[in-house]
Amino acid sequence: MNLYMLAKIAPTADLNISQTAGVIISGLSVVFLVLLLLVGFVSLFGSFFKKSKKEPPARQAPPPKQEIKNPVPATAPVPEEDDDEIIAVISAVVAQMSIQDGKNYRIKSVKAKNQKSGGRPVWASEGLRQNTNPF
Numbered sequence: 001m002n003l004y005m006l007a008k009i010a011p012t013a014d015l016n017i018s019q020t021a022g023v024i025i026s027g028l029s030v031v032f033l034v035l036l037l038l039v040g041f042v043s044l045f046g047s048f049f050k051k052s053k054k055e056p057p058a059r060q061a062p063p064p065k066q067e068i069k070n071p072v073p074a075t076a077p078v079p080e081e082d083d084d085e086i087i088a089v090i091s092a093v094v095a096q097m098s099i100q101d102g103k104n105y106r107i108k109s110v111k112a113k114n115q116k117s118g119g120r121p122v123w124a125s126e127g128l129r130q131n132t133n134p135f
Helices: 003-009 017-049 083-101 122-131
Strands: none
Touching: none
């Protein structure tokens, strides 16, 4: 069918300017009224499921605390980690790995890893590497 013929039989082909404006205005008003109804429905639905902010029921008094023998004072200093202990643990792990693999591993140096300069933490980088390996 010819498009020119289709345009002649279209229902809006004979509308004048005032009728076209009326159709546009009524269409926009229907769209906005439906939008307002949806907003009202969603807000009503949200208020229906909103948790009430009632006060919790009165609690029973907590049982009296029992005294602990030889309590540690609250201001006791926290012991700092000893670098020698950390190196000993790392050495033990490397020795265990060398026994399992049958190779001789050795530690050249132990340095603290600064997360800001390296980007990701070491464990995050390792997890990323393991999860992106090909099958």
